[in-house]
Amino acid sequence: MNSEIVKALCASCEGLSTSVSDAALDGLAQEVDYRAREVIQEALKFALHAKRTSLTTDDVDRALKLRGAEQTYGHQHGGREVFFSRPRDDSLFPGVSFFEDKVESLDDVLGSHAFPDLPRDRGVHLHWLAVSGTKPLIPENVRVKRRRKNEEAPGALGAELEDGGKAAGGGGGGGSGGEGEDQDWVSSGNRATVLEAYETNVGKGSRHVVSAELRSYFKTVTEAVLGTSSSADTREGSQEGGAMAGEGSADGGGGRLVPVLSSLSRDPGLQPLLPYFCAFVLRCCGSQGTKKVFTSLRACDDLLALVSALVDNPHLTWERHLDQVLPVVITFLVRKTLGGPGEDHWATRREAARVLKRMCAKLGAEGSRAALQTRVARTLTTGGLSDASRALTTHYGAVVGCRALGDAVCENVLLPRISTYMPLLGEALTPQNMNPLQQYEAYQVLEALLGAVGGLVHRSEYNAVLGSFRCKGRSGEEILAAGASDFRAPEPKPVEEAPAAGETAATAFNVRPSKVMSVKELGSSGRGRRVLEWFDVREPGGGGIEQAEGEGAAQGLEVGLSFDLEVNNFALMPTFERGNIVVHTFDVFGEHVLPFLSSDLVATTL
């Protein structure tokens, strides 16, 4: 406010224009300036306490009222306001900002029937800004273009499922049903735009806010998992129209499971659903569902696959939910019976071990690995291995689990217990034991044990041994020619792996492409294939030794191919002996004498 402005104001008033002196104008200008600032200061306080960063005419009015002055009229705040930082780019009136008021004729306003809609009612929308410190990737949090009318809103989630549904439609008889459901899903996803999600009602505190999209996603996933497991479920049948019951629906479900799982393992926005999935898995294995799930190996596999996919998802943070799921996985690992008779539950156990390993790895990335590993290992050994009364299957699971947890666990947890455990196993393995199933199980445990220990020793000795190998084993033929006696190996590895010869040696042929043994032959044996898995992880160098043990291999192959009891006994006897040797070896190994092991020992083994 300078005297010019005051002068102009005076001039606009009748009868004042001439009578005011310059000094008076000057003083007046200063006074006016002060008063104006005073009002603005008060108005700013009102803006501050209305928690606004912009000043409105209402604020100025309130400030005037507070000062006992008359408020301004005709400048009511109409939703538009001047921001303080408003750029002034008008060259005509520098420093002046003003509104352009549009002139509208009354007729137009009255004539047009398009009155604006009533304003929406005030509402509250809740969402998680952070869950245990991490920001979930939900639409409310992600800084993206708003997805109000977005047709692809559920796209990222839905595409996979849709594909899956279509694939199922092409393949199985229940395809049409599956696809219809997927379409439903998509449309429900469309409906659940962001705005609608706002209306989702929410529980207090500990309850998650789950949008309609996520809820139907959850539904789809759980149905896919349950659907495959209950192959001829009536519920499934009724859902798909009754006609497509049985195999068709199972196929449909099976087709859907794969995309579901791949979506689960990749989708970034699933954090809010994680507790629900955990609860789902728990419920499936809980008290009510026990029978149903554990008697069907397929259900186990599917659940495991679900957990596995969730663990694989790099966007999920597990820390707090792990405790819920871990027992389930361990149950899969060490439960006495899994699936029906004759089913290959060993594979499921191995898969569970792999999942366990990944969980530990994941938690390792999240920073509490050591504690978890120790805990799991403790559970496995105290609850499983060192309890003689447990079933052999449980022991198997414990061994496999330890193995999956890594060398350190094997060495520290498994090794010290082997010497006490082997006699126990030996009882089951003796030919006097006439229970073939038990023997078979014991055999499996032994196999796992040897796999674990052998792998450990192999890896720990690998470097030392490799050199000597390179010198000796120029080629498979040479080795064969040199004969078994040439293997006076200072290396313990053959000693360890020899007992496994029953099967392992056979696979060794398979591992090495130069071998004459046909893959098919081995492939026909399910067990052979399994053993193959063991050896996949080992270094190919290991194969060289087993080659020499062709006889053992032949035996193992026989064992694998036929279930003949006699053959089994025949094969197991030497195996057991060798097993004992392993134990001794390891006792020795603990004292670091192993490298000096005499060739006699090797000879006996062979």
Place this chain on the structure above:
Amino acid sequence: MATLRSGSGASDLDWVVIQYLHKNQCFEAEKSFLKHLASKRGVDVVPPKQQVLQDDYLKYLVMSKLFPESVEGEASYAASFRELYNFVVGLIDIYREDLQRLLYPIFIYCLLDLIYLQKAAEFKEFFDSNCALVEDLAAPGRSEELQQLRKLRSEQDIDHNPVASKFWHSRAGVGVSEQSFDLLTRFLHDHKHYNIVRILHERLNVQFYPGIPVRSKLQPISIEDAIPVHVKEEAAATNAESVQLGLLPDAPEEKVVMTQEEIEGCTQRDRELLKETSSKKAKRTRALYFGNDKKVKKSIPMLDLPDEISEKLKREVGQRERVCRERLPSICCATFLNTHRMMTAGHMLANEVDLAAGFEDSSIQLRSLKPAETRDEMEEEMMDLMDEDEEEAGQAAVPPGRSIELVGHSGPVTSLSSSADETILMSSSCDSTVRLWSLELKKCLVSYKSHHGPVWGVSCCPRQPYFATAGWDGTARVWSTEHPKPLRVLVGHLSDVDCVCWHPNAHYVATGSSDCTVRLWDVATGGAVRVLTGGHKHKVCSLACSPNGKFAASGAVDGSIALWDLGEARLLGQFSAGGPVWSLDFDRYGSMLASGDAGGLVGLYDAGAPEPCKIVSYETKDTPVYNVHFSRTNLLFAMAEFGGR
């Protein structure tokens, strides 16, 4: 309005001569005098046309130079200074902040003048009456100077006293804006406080800059090569008082047992404190409030919490999650929609089931966080999965999924607060009233009127029946819900009191003000026990006290957040947020601080660490966060408005 620019180099006496010559049209003499000045002192003097001194002042100047004892008005140094002080303090903020820095040097030069004139009695009187006023205004580290000056007795002392000699032999430099200086001189001339005008011209080296005062140029005064700045804690007399920051003996959260795991989850500092507190007795118990084992004796009457409430509190404390740097809390954000930028306040009711929001149209809305009865099957199924215990005490004030409008105020609602017993909601408004709403009846029961002007803040005491308000009139008031008039009026802030919060032991009230300070008041006596300065350079707009009663946090409009140790009146740490800090809250263990600001960020700060620091901030979608609240189970609720400003 004529002012004398003392920076121009010529002394006032020279000006008197020049003006006299000029007035009497002795142009030749004037010219030669100017030439003499220029040659002798190297001063280039502005021609006198622009420098017109008022006649009265001229007369005063001449008289005071020639016969210093005889000049009238000399005796009224004290009165003049008092008037000047009142004038400056009564100005609007921007000018006041600019000019009040001048008061301190003016005060000192008044003292020195009095000594110089050998008026020891007046000196003493002047010192005693005005020292307290100036002490508040002195820049940090300068309050000791006053003690030095107090010892002055005679003119000779001036040279021996280091402080006095510095001031006496040099000019105090200070930069002020032209406008505020014009205001000042106009006032001084109008009221004929020429003694002060003279000090202003002769003693101060005032640097002008054009226009209105700029905050960034508000540097403290400097004495040329003057006193080494004693950077010591500002030992204000108030801060030396002892405060009882212990908690109430019957706090419901007192007897909670911590498990070993929880203790392991503590931060290092917590653990140390824990060691101190729990070395003797059972190791695993107590120590919920680390390092605050003391109990305060109830010195004011207060009601106990109803049994069911304290039972509920105890239960919820058992479910409380430990939060720390390694274990960050979950944050639930409630966004208000379709409010058209009308929302002014957010609050979570004490039952932690319902939200209350205040609006610019004077209404208050209560909303339930509970889901409506009509949740669909899917959700039902999923809720069942979580198999939660549904034994929520049915204390919800609002039917699930609905909202209730409370109408009664006639101005924007500025603040909301609910009592611990979950029956009362207090609201403050620009209509200068505070209203009490019954959450059972959903009706307004009382309207408290005492504040002059808008009420900016209200806070319910942790124990019934008290509440405190903060107002535009620069006062905070403590009330009992039983009385229509306040029990205490807390006066001391120099500007509006913007926010108020209770200390957890209910014996103290903390206030934050536009004068950039935070004060702690004793409710029993009504006096300030802590004045916390130096943490902010802008209006304080949010406050929080930690549940252990040891710390307080304040947030300002410029986005700065300060963490204070209340016992030692010490600044523990400073953080910065993304905009004006609308809300602050400590977690229920007092180790973490959360902030909500206008920039739409929810910030988390490690308040328990030896070196408090920012941990992380979560961004909303440009929705300003009006309220942050740690629930009793340490879940963080944030309230934001969609379509923010």
